[in-house]
Amino acid sequence: MRIVIAGGHGKIALLLAPLLTRRGHQVHALIRDQSQAADIAATGGVPVIYDMERDTPADLAAAVAGSDAVVFAAGAGAGAGSGAARKYTVDLNGSVQLADAAEHTGVTRFVQISTMGAGSPPEPGTDEVWAAYLDAKTRAEEDLRSRDLDWTILRPGVLTDSEGNGLITLGPPPIPRASVPRADVAATLASILFADNTFRCTLELVSGSLPIESAVSTI
Template identity: 45%
Template sequence: MRVVIAGGHGKIALILEKLLSERGHSVAGFIRNPAQAGDLAEAGAEALAVDLEKATADEVAGHLTGADAVVFAAGAGPGSGAARKETVDRDAAVLLADAAQAAGVGRYLLVSAMGDHLRADPDTFDEGFGIYMRAKAAAEDALRARSAPRATIVRPGLLSNDPGTGRVTLADRTGTGPVPRADVAAVLLGLLEDTRLDGRTVEVIGGDTPIADALAVLTAH
């Protein structure tokens, strides 16, 4: 399987790249800074210099030839301004979908954010976080409205850099809670390797269920 990851130098992305490579998959990551290429190589991934805030859909599609799936794991980051939350968390996610459709890529995994209640009343939070939540919600809505690529949306809880446990709570709705980035990456790997959850929106937080079992249970419902 060939997977291309937007935000290829992100913390979740680097872990996912290593997992995919170790499983024998071909993986590439979009980076804006060529100096980051060595980190991707160490993870077993090909580095592709692509700036989703500047590239056209046709340019991005040219980098997706032969890909089976794309993963959007990019983000403007907590220190970014309002404009970049819109151009990255919303617009770049949609641009990647346009490019994937043009390149004939059938599957798209979006790393989103948890909380329908946050989307319903984002003005209860500081301006930056409210814009971020609106951007994530708009990206989700845009992807769901498409027939291709088929989008699977993953909403993790509060992300941490703690070591992965290999155990999670995974469901359509989980409630809030923390989750190591390593466990989110492992869930993404499982979703990429099993198409039965394509098109679903799932939430993930830390828990007691082995990831493989959590995916199997969700698949059965």
């Protein structure tokens, strides 16, 4: 399969790509900066320069055309320059653009990385940027659910860089909020991509006691 990952230089994407390429799949990773290309190549993936905040829908359609699946793993992040506005231009509009491109090119499989907390109003007193992030993710989910695609929305809990152990809790919301290593998120995505029982499902993910393949197969 040929799989396009938007946000290809993100931490989860860089863990997901080698899981897929080692299984014989072709990964095209969308990145904004040519300087990131070597990191993509090291995963076995193909770097594709595309800036979702600047480039055109035609550019994105060209990058997606001929693929079997797309993964939206992009996010504005929490660094400098990532205020509330970029949650909408990246986390919301980026997903909408990718879904548009998938529809226009006939790619039906779409996996979106969201977050636990999406789908509910932020608690009173929530930081403005975090509230915007939750709102953008909620609206991106709503947009994807409205489309005639084989979509899956994955909402991980608090992300950590701890080593994954392959044991998770996965299911429809609500699941009690907890943490999960990015490595286990990537491994779960690698399984979900090919699991038609997860089509049109919104799933929450935290560390747990079930092996990933077993957790996915029980959805």
